[in-house]
Amino acid sequence: xxxxxxxxxxxxxxxxxxxxxxxxxxxxxxxxxxxxxxxxxxxxxxxxxxxxxxxxxxxxxxxxxxxxxxxxxxxxxxxxxxxxxxxxxxxxxxxxxxxxxxxxxxxxxxxxxxxxxxxxxxxxxxxxxxxxxxxxxxxxxxxxxxxxxxxxxxxxxxxxxxxxxxxxxxxxxxxxxxxxxxxxxxxxxxxxxxxxxxxxxxxxxxxxxxxxxxxxxxxxxxxxxxxxxxxxxxxxxxxxxxxxxxxxxxxxxxxxxxxxxxxxxxxxxxxxxxxxxxxxxxxxxxxxxxx
Numbered sequence: 332x333x334x335x336x337x338x339x340x341x342x343x344x345x346x347x348x349x350x351x352x353x354x355x356x357x358x359x360x361x362x363x364x365x366x367x368x369x370x371x372x373x374x375x376x377x378x379x380x381x382x383x384x385x386x387x388x389x390x391x392x393x394x395x396x397x398x399x400x401x402x403x404x405x406x407x408x409x410x411x412x413x414x415x416x417x418x419x420x421x422x423x424x425x426x427x428x429x430x431x432x433x434x435x436x437x438x439x440x441x442x443x444x445x446x447x448x449x450x451x452x453x454x455x456x457x458x459x460x461x462x463x464x465x466x467x468x469x470x471x472x473x474x475x476x477x478x479x480x481x482x483x484x485x486x487x488x489x490x491x492x493x494x495x496x497x498x499x500x501x502x503x504x505x506x507x508x509x510x511x512x513x514x515x516x517x518x519x520x521x522x523x524x525x526x527x528x529x530x531x532x533x534x535x536x537x538x539x540x541x542x543x544x545x546x547x548x549x550x551x552x553x554x555x556x557x558x559x560x561x562x563x564x565x566x567x568x569x570x571x572x573x574x575x576x577x578x579x580x581x582x583x584x585x586x587x588x589x590x591x592x593x594x595x596x597x598x599x600x601x602x603x604x605x606x607x608x609x610x611x612x613x614x615x616x617x618x619x620x621x622x
Contacts, residue, residue: 347457361515375447375500383401387489391446396549399455403432403433416433418469429449431477433454434455434456440463441456442472452485456472463576471572473558475556475560479556487552499533503534507533549607553614575615
């Protein structure tokens with residue numbers, strides 16, 4: 332699967348750290364001698380679910396720069412760099428957002444945008460994108476990434492991921508309690524093996540289902556960003572041409588840290604359910620049919 336996110340991976344890692352910390356500090360005492368304390372469990376689930384998502388959002392920009400080796404070019408005097416920065420500035424002004432950091436990284440054709448705040452985002456393009464596309468097509472891709480920032484897509488995905496995480500944590504522990512106390516009839520104080528095994532298994536199973544939901548929302552934001560690029564450029568054809576070009580190229584293998592933030596992917600089969608990007612042909616069709 333080509334679209335496993337730094338956002339998802341980071342917030343899962345943070346959730347693990349938060350879970351260990353909560354256990355050490357005794358925060359997760361929602362199992363009491365009197366049964367399951369749903370209020371305490373809900374609070375714990377919210378902490379775990381949104382804590383990981385929000386922390387991963389806040390560190391998304393430095394993590395993206397570190398993982399791709401992207402170099403900020405805002406102050407560069409190199410002509411190509413000045414053109415890229417000028418294009419981002421033009422679109423950012425038109426979209427009503429603050430000027431993002433602009434970066435260039437070595438790699439096959441791709442680009443991404445990230446950051447916790449609209450007015451301090453990061454837009455990065457690869458050397459392969461510059462080499463494999465016309466200037467107008469590159470501008471369309473940049474418009475797509477600026478549209479992501481203007482649409483607040485990273486914040487939207489954080490909220491969706493947080494909600495999904497919360498449901499996973501909450502449901503797995505409620506079901507684990509039922510298995511442990513009702514089915515296996517554990518009457519000892521504290522969780523038994525049924526609870527422990529059930530929550531671990533359900534964290535994985537429900538986490539996979541949650542990833543499908545998050546990926547679906549991510550695909551919808553790609554359609555919006557394509558339309559946003561067309562609006563920023565004043566016409567649809569450059570974005571259609573850029574997508575058609577990407578459809579004939581092998582999308583750059585971004586580091587896992589930023590794979591969900593790239594411009595394209597080529598999902599197929601069952602893995603398409605987990606893809607953060609729709610098929611290129613569907614995106615082109617949506618643009619062509621747009622009013």
